[in-house]
Amino acid sequence: KKKLATIQQVKQRVSTKFKRMRQKSDTTVNIIGGGPCGNLLALYMLSYGLEVDVYELRSGADVELKSADNDIEKSSRGRLTSARRRSINLALSYRGLRALERVGIADLILRESIEMHSRFVHLADGTTAIQRYGTNADESIYSVSRPRVVELLAQVASERGVHYHYNEKFIGIDVDGCPTFASGKKGNTGPIFGCDGAFSATRKVMERRGRYDIHIWYAKQGYKELSIPAAPCKEKEAWLLPKNYLHIWPRGEIMLIALPNIDGSFTATLFAPCELLEAMEKRWSRERVESFLFQHFPDAVQIMPTILDDFFANPTSPLLQLTLNPWHWQNKILCIGDASHATVPFYGQGMNAAFEDCLAFAEILDKQKSSTESRKIFTSSTNFVLDVDVVSLSPSPKENNHVTVKTNNANGGGLSDDEQHLISRHFEPDFTAAFAAMSDSRRIAADGLSTLAVMNYHDMAQNTASKLYRYRKAVEHIVASFAPRLWRPLYSMVTFSRMPYDQVLERHHMQEKFLSAICASLAFGTAALIAALASRGSSLLFLSKYFYVSK
Template identity: 30%
Template sequence: MTGPGAAKAGPPEPIAVVGAGLAGCLLACYLARRGYRVDLYERRPDPRTGGAERGRSINLALSERGLDALRRIGLEERIMADALPMRGRMIHPVTGPLDYQQYSHDGERAINSISRGALNNALLDAAEAAPGVTVHFRHRLTGLDPAGGAMTYETPQGEVRTGAAVVLGADGAGSVVRGQLVARRESVEEVDYLDYGYKELTVPAVDGEFALDPGALHIWPRGTSMMIALPNPDRSFTCTMFWPASGPGSFEALSTPAAVEAHFRTHYPDLLPLAPDLADDYRHNPVGRLGTVRCAPWQTRGRVALVGDAAHAIVPFYGQGANCGFEDVVELDRCLEETGGDWRRALPLFERRRKANADAIAEMALANFVEMRDKVASPVFRCVRSVEHALERALPGRFVSRYELVSFSTVPYAQVRRRVRRQQQLLGGATAVLVGAVAAGLYKIGRTM
């Protein structure tokens, strides 16, 4: 791997990265490029030697922030070989025709569907191949001393005690590293769960071809719930239901195959014929929880820090979880460059730069759930989106929609939020003019009839 800022001399002890998921593997690659020895610890067995956990994949939507991080270390082309571009969303109403809504004003820009497992395996391959990186599977962290970097792991061979110059927790929303910091009062966490869960289904290929348009992210918006489907290279689709945890039409309420099929026949009639294993998938695939993780501080003593979901897990409705975690890695690498590899300066700087951005995308992801679930099928929403695209064409570079700024740029999330608030004033005025013109036209037609 090549790139700017390489070949920094590493400390005598290795850097420990806890968690060999997406952010952890990418972080190991970046640290190796700087000349550090890296111990990458993972509680699971090697996922490349066995099947993925059933119903836990949630296809990812890689966009520019994630691609930028991969591009910087020469991994974009390898990763994108397993990805499928989606240039818009396809809305599936209960009745009536499908409604395609392009993501960008020119219809050319795309987010990219990729399975979490395929992406994780590719990044694991890259991390293992990087000089100085050692991957330790079946190592479950049970103890951490933030002051000295001492760690205790439970392994199949028994307890292992080791140490590191710096410990970086990239172990996901349920981070054990974060739990250790909270238990020692080195950090405070807040976890807000939605009253919604998720469950996966599969739409297989039909006669070797996609059963749905593979160039779109498919959405079935149903007001209090929704379902999405993303394409896979084997021509299947991974569908994810986001339903209430309890109450009418919830996972709790639909407990028999007959009830499930009746619910789909009523609310998702076009999907039912395409999912022959619907009842089996529904019965056996687990219900996952959805929530937002906030904590502060993300780092302590210049020696232990949290990265990605371990610091700021978000709900998946903007497709930015992995992209945001990858962007963390880029920013941490930038901070190491600017501080000459001084971790005690780099880690606080990393938190200062990323915290506001993580808070901003967490807020936008929650808001996008409401948009996807309730608004995308609305004529008013389509009108506003048309006005946005018209303004983008008329004012290139000056007016850019929130979706394009989030998905197709690397503008910091906090800046996106501020810019969009300013633009909304302009958009509100333009929409008012458009609605007024339509109303005047209808009035004129009425007078002539």
């Protein structure tokens, strides 16, 4: 039962059949948590032809999704959270940008951000210092609002086909392997991804089903969210502080930082020991709090008219670090982001590491996919024989998921690369292997980030005000500029590369030993030169006096 068909007819029929196959998958993944990590992971899973359901604990309100890019229809509707949002800004850097680029939304997020190329340090004596982040002019980080990131990612994910379920509290897994929720709703039997933060309900469910090493460490410091308003300017946004900087007021155990917003304001965060913050909030008078803040941050307090209202209205939030081993349970559950490696925010890598988790998992799936044999059709440039019975196959990816074509031309041709890609074997991930690989490789890197984040807090709170620290950094930048392939500053390795965090830490320890030797040698050489010049000057003075007396 053979039938002749023209190339155009075959291209149309094959494209239609296999687009249907690619849009439908037997696997639907369950993502618990609709924050930045969960939304981005949803986009990644969607790109592999999988159906995606996102379950979010917080409530939402029906809103019209505004167009996030040219591919988003203005008429679509979705559910966006209206619960209390954390206003603390996020610092987007290289790792996070690479993850966003993979799904084509990096430019969308960058349009809502402000570039920060340097630290602007406000010292206690009233002077300031600028410390550039990278060694190259194009190395910057970007200040972006967390709620806005969540909103944009949810908009794009909704338009691309992700299904959102709000007001759903994840409570467990039933005997069929489906996630269950407090509302009575049940998910599907696909894998479950825990993207629900440091206090993850997914992780707690996983703990009850196996043996896990979980370590939670609470930092001595907590934080309060404050704000600096935009300058009163009717024509355009104006900032009361220099715009393209992360501003820092280092004062030892207490520290104030401020990140710029696109509307001209700054999101400020006060870090201090939790005991001090709680005492200020519960036992101190408003006048005493204002006096304390003015004593340590006089230039900042002068441009913060609502500082007392913000201080007493916003709660003291804890800072914690969490490590988990392993990250998964069989082929059913995988925790990523803060659910598996929450860290303190002092390196600005929390969101970036979570986004890189999504990219790292996709790279694991890519390796699986590349090992799968692709089957392509080759057509002739004129007519060829097509097996019509095979073309009318079921769209199920597990049955007859390829087309047999007999061609009259050995050279093939006729279908575009996109259409040949559509008729490749449907990719079904091996989640058992992927979860294990993710847990083994990525976990070690995340543990390295925990150490790095604590180190950077000491740099920000204490070392940035030290002249010796600034001297070492100056020497380091000089060495890096002369030997960029052999030497990279710690901050550049963490923030402007995809080097695994554990390898960054190892290389940093080696470079520190070398840098200490260089600085010691320079100091010794400088001291020796000064001594020699002083000795030479004394000798000349003695000789000149002797010559004058003799004369």
